[in-house]
Amino acid sequence: MDWIKIMCNILDHRKIKMIRKGPEGNTLVLLWLLMLAEAGKCNRGGYLMVSDSLPYTAETISMVTDIALPTVQLGLTIFAGLEMIDQQDGIIFIANWSKYQSEDKLEKRRENDRERKQRHRKKQRDNLLALPEPGDVSRDSHVDRSRDVTPENRTEKKIEKTTTEQIHSLLSDTPFSVVSDNELIVLIKRHGEEKVELAADIAAVSWRREHKEIRNPGGYLQSLCVNPVLPELYEPPYVRAAKSKAAAERKRAEKDKQEKLSETEAQESIERDDYWHSLSEEARQKFIDDIKVSSPFGQCIPEEGAVALARLTAWESRSQMITNTGITGEHTH
Template sequence: MNEIKWIKLSVDMFDDEKIKLLEKMPDGDTLIVIWCKLLTMAGKGNHKGYIMLTESFPYTEDMLITLIDRPAATVRMAMELFQRFGMVEFDETSSAFLLPNWTKYQNIEGMEKQRELTRKRVARHRQKQLEEPKPVDTPELPDGNVSGNADVTLRNGAREKKEESRKKKEDIKDKPHGQQVDLSLFESIWKLYPKKVDKKKAIAAYTRAIKKGTPHDTIATGLQHYLRYLDHNKHWLKPQDGGRWFEKERWTDEHDLSQPTRTSATPDHSQYDPSFGKELPF
């Protein structure tokens, strides 16, 4: 994210014909709330109107339903209406939703400046980590000055220990960004997980994976594939407990979405599972 804390809303927003039509529809107030939430999500991501979780990871419709926190049917109806009204478009190339008039109403110059400032700050931070301190010259003393040589040896030893400690700290700082554990990123994908069980175990597994060098985007993308797999087989497949899914690093699984995995030989769970056939909460 690029640290955008605000977006512009026109004072005559409710004079717009499209907004007036939306207000007159069933659940009109909810449609307006959904539209405002999409605006804030586009602003928070700061990707020129694209609604993205990260720069390479777009929100799917199911993810938007989860985060907007309104009835699924209402959100789907809203997205369809917004696209028919030209308020939202779906970019086939990036598989992402975008707001086509974003540059018309927002302070793009200011937002782009913020993106550039963020890039420069990151670049300065990395350059600072790479810089090594200048070596300190130790004055030479006459060979006969035993006491002086001893003092120099002690000072050098202390300096070497201090330098060694500093290098260890620099090594830790100089690790790739993917090794830094940002639990706010974990929270962003935990919100999407349909069965939020044993969160502490999930956090521990996520932290362990990030420290080992697994990029956050890899985990997020794996979860996206898992959600699609669940949706593809939602009439018989239930989601795994969240803690166990993260602990087993299930984001590495490969899922076949070409056809439902259940065959005629699979037992009919509806006969003994009262929750069979219910819609999953994502």
């Protein structure tokens, strides 16, 4: 399996928020995402298996995710306590795995990819058959050289220079960058600025996707000026520029949001720790004992993991009580 489904609001999920507010929270969320990816690679219905007879262990997960073993053990304990994973005959598997994969859609995508590649290969063959002989464009490139220099000519040359610079910027870092200004000017006179700019952009976009060998860059541009075959999912430069600007604005907004979220989480972490320490020793121990009893790892659960999960459970219980009754339920020593 090449991909899994992850909802855009995964970080807003109640369990993920609880994990992030706990010890090594962000690392554990990363661990969870990496485990989902590993389960997808295993392609065994959510079971983490190296082979049919060799399941993943905490040590295996630590090795493939490059996350320290104690952190992995803590994560497995918390994930099990939150019913995000389970164990069957010693094999770890992702609970509700069907949420993260869709075989029918995966097969449909593969079929669409095959059809798209077939259409693209046909277009490439048609374009190659329509290419003019090498040098057809450059043979007419002398026509501009003998004109008298007049104010009108100077203005026209300035416009031509600006246009060719714009086209060269579209063609930069592609085989078409070798096309000379004179060749571009000839194409502009034949087909107009808009068609040449469109042809240049199509050529550059197509090459960056396919990296096909281009033996006659000028002739290729000429063919696209005559018959501009748009690549699949093509977007003109102004659309791409607008999307890029919008993406930058979203990135800035997301950064601001994350900074505010970090401040909020830091404050909540302090409040959560204060609440845990405000509980009596008996109350804290009861939360810890309940975790050990309910954990599929039983008494083998690491003490650090049991305490971490007990803190989260206590905080969630308090939050739920406030929601239901409005009573804070603060405890004192």
